[in-house]
Amino acid sequence: MITLAMDIGGTKFTVGLFEEEKMIRRECRTTDREGGRVWMTRELGLLIGEWSRETHIDRCGIGFGGPVFFGQQRVVQSTHAGGWGDFDLPAFIKDATGVQPIMDNDANAGALGEALYGAGRGHLPLFYMTLSTGIGGGLVLADGSVYRGADSYAGEIGHLTVRPDGPLCLCGAYGCLERMCCGLWLEQDHGTSAKELMKDAAFVRDYVVDLARGLKAAIMLLNPSRIVVGGGISKAGDLLFVPLREELRRQITSWSRAGIDLVPAILGDDSVLYGALSLAKSVSR
Numbered sequence: 001m002i003t004l005a006m007d008i009g010g011t012k013f014t015v016g017l018f019e020e021e022k023m024i025r026r027e028c029r030t031t032d033r034e035g036g037r038v039w040m041t042r043e044l045g046l047l048i049g050e051w052s053r054e055t056h057i058d059r060c061g062i063g064f065g066g067p068v069f070f071g072q073q074r075v076v077q078s079t080h081a082g083g084w085g086d087f088d089l090p091a092f093i094k095d096a097t098g099v100q101p102i103m104d105n106d107a108n109a110g111a112l113g114e115a116l117y118g119a120g121r122g123h124l125p126l127f128y129m130t131l132s133t134g135i136g137g138g139l140v141l142a143d144g145s146v147y148r149g150a151d152s153y154a155g156e157i158g159h160l161t162v163r164p165d166g167p168l169c170l171c172g173a174y175g176c177l178e179r180m181c182c183g184l185w186l187e188q189d190h191g192t193s194a195k196e197l198m199k200d201a202a203f204v205r206d207y208v209v210d211l212a213r214g215l216k217a218a219i220m221l222l223n224p225s226r227i228v229v230g231g232g233i234s235k236a237g238d239l240l241f242v243p244l245r246e247e248l249r250r251q252i253t254s255w256s257r258a259g260i261d262l263v264p265a266i267l268g269d270d271s272v273l274y275g276a277l278s279l280a281k282s283v284s285r
Contacts, residue, residue, distance in 0.1 A: 005061050005063075005273040005280070006273075013031055015044070060100075061101060070148050112146060123226035123261065128140070134158055209247060220252070227261065
């Protein structure tokens with residue numbers, strides 16, 4: 001069984017092929033934000049068309065970098081690239097492959113990938129946070145299902161307010177976790193990449209205060225067995241995770257005995273691809 005898996009993000013998009021659960025092909029390209037949906041769908045169409053001619057595709061899963069109406073299988077929007085509002089991405093992919101895909105937002109897909117194949121195995125319920133161009137979250141319950149809420153909006157940790165007097169976020173609110181801590185805004189605010197900023201211990205000590213405020217909300221509200229953090233910024237490793245764990249322990253309410261098990265994703269850049277594989281498998285059984 002061949003599965004086409006896609007991770008469509010604000011900085012890059014990645015496409016992979018799985019034979020059963022083994023990845024046999026993978027390609028990653030930088031996203032042209034100015035080109036928006038028109039550029040992305042053209043690039044996807046060309047790449048998927050080439051792969052489809054060479055390999056028969058049996059099923060397809062998509063992780064999209066923005067809110068998704070899961071029940072209707074439609075993109076709500078992308079806050080990082082234009083033209084995606086209410087777009088029927090699965091129909092576009094079906095035209096290119098002949099296969100009806102299943103789509104979720106990338107944080108939910110990343111949560112599934114890490115829960116079933118990565119750092120979350122044996123640690124459910126699991127909360128997953130992607131810390132990258134933007135910030136999103138996904139909750140995998142003890143039975144292995146994703147909790148999406150009433151309207152597919154559960155897990156949007158990036159738009160919790162962590163600093164009420166903070167700067168304006170792309171969502172229109174002020175002081176969101178994403179506005180304070182995501183890669184897009186770190187680079188714009190500080191004039192250098194998040195990767196470089198994470199090497200500065202003094203910067204990181206200040207940075208983790210806001211990041212811990214968001215994760216504290218997840219711990220106090222959801223009490224997950226484990227929190228897994230993925231996305232590009234998580235690659236800083238101990239430079240980020242050691243001070244972040246310390247800050248979380250400082251912030252968590254003193255009477256709470258909730259566990260603070262916080263680890264980096266172990267699937268690296270492929271958490272969402274493995275989650276897309278899991279989504280595709282779930283509808284082909």
